[in-house]
Amino acid sequence: MTTIAEQGEHRYVLNMGPQHPSTHGVLRVILEMEGEYVMDPQPVLGYGHRMHEKMAESRPWPNFLPNAARMDYLSALIYNHGYVGVVERLAGIEATPRAEYIRVITSELNRLQSHLLWLGVLVLDLGAFTPIMYTFEDREKILDILEDVTGSRLTYCYMRVGGVVRDIDDKFVEGTREFIKWQRSRMPMYDKLVTGNIIFRKRIEQIGEFSPDLARRYGLTGPVLRGTGIPYDIRRAEPYSVYPEFDFEIPTETTGDCMAAYLVRVREIEQSLRILEQALDKLPDGPAMAKVPKKLKLPAGDACYAVESPRGELVYHLTGDGSDTPYRMKIRVPSFSNLSLLPELCRGMLLSDLCACMGSLDLVIPEIDR
């Protein structure tokens, strides 16, 4: 990298963040600019580092349960799911069938909630204020449903090894069915209001295009990868929980720009609703919690468990050594890989397009820093 002095006096450095509204957290990006054009964006991480992996290694495994939700506050239940999944796999415990269904239902509600927030916030970043009000109205319904069963609204600590804390009741099932109907009726409105808007299209079409090859090299996952035409989704590629029992599509687009990532996510909302519908229909009876030894020790060995978070592939890798404290815990988060593309993706781009680009990557910074 050449310094600014060598490149002439037209270049200057602009510091975006750590307190910038469109970085959605404490992300700092050092931008080397030439006029309005970004020549070299360099993300600086670590402002929200809380040593989650180290915390997992320094205390008994049940004490990490509330931490999982704090990494990605927008998909806390899916992070819960991944953590209990990896412990179950290592210790050889099986959750009850009903618990698995409840996990899938709550995870999908969580995914919907995350996508709805992203939809509103992306459009807000691009200067349209109205859609976020509508998406938050929908999102609030999900939060009410989840609050009733989990007890909290954002950082859930709902899943336990062997099952879930509280069984769902008829009120939850009714509420979710009502919500599915409601959300279906809202989607044509978003189509007209957001997707059909010419200003919005001009802002994100053909912006931040990248090839499937580049996406593979950077280890991109999630809707950003599916936007380039690769139908890679953990729920299909490496099915976990009871996902193989459901009939749903993996939406893909081929252009690989911000619009593709946008369209993939919007179509994913419909697929999540389909999964929810099927899961509610098939919901088996039985206990929501399996019999688990009271003092569970992690056997020596290691296990891996991958789940599909709204942002991509989330992998927990846990190594046990026979005690109740994990020997090593490694978490592979999707946003970290997705962000690493930024310098290559945004070189030579207008500053305002960089905001659109970062919005379409759907970054959650605490998850990157963790």
Added chain:
Amino acid sequence: MKDYFALIFSGGKSLIVGMMITLREAFRPVVTVQYPREKLPISPNFRGHTILIRDNEKPEKHRCISCKMCERECPSNCIELAGEKREGVKGMVLITYRLDFTKCSLCGTCVEVCPTAALDFSKVYQHVGFAREDFHYDLLAMVEEEEK
């Protein structure tokens, strides 16, 4: 040139479509709640900070036996309790139960491990204070105050 006007036309059209949607929304029932003046009902399953609950059979007493299970299992080390042996009373008597709510992550482990089901979640969601110590709750004082 033709493209230019086509763009203006389609831009104007999408503007009108958007305006129609916002106009329709304007006549729908209001969903905003004017928070401090009106409040939504809280779900009965809401999890606020923990409280000691009183025994159903002996309403003058809480059920805590000072076994310190919650203190040991708490991931955040935010519970501090002590019990003492008293003349003529079976078992331990709780003398302090402090919850440092600034550290609590509301995971519910203490409620789950409690052998006598002495703990429950409160429905308090508005916590205001000027000092850190304002959130060091004395659960024993709370349950005793409730009795009066």
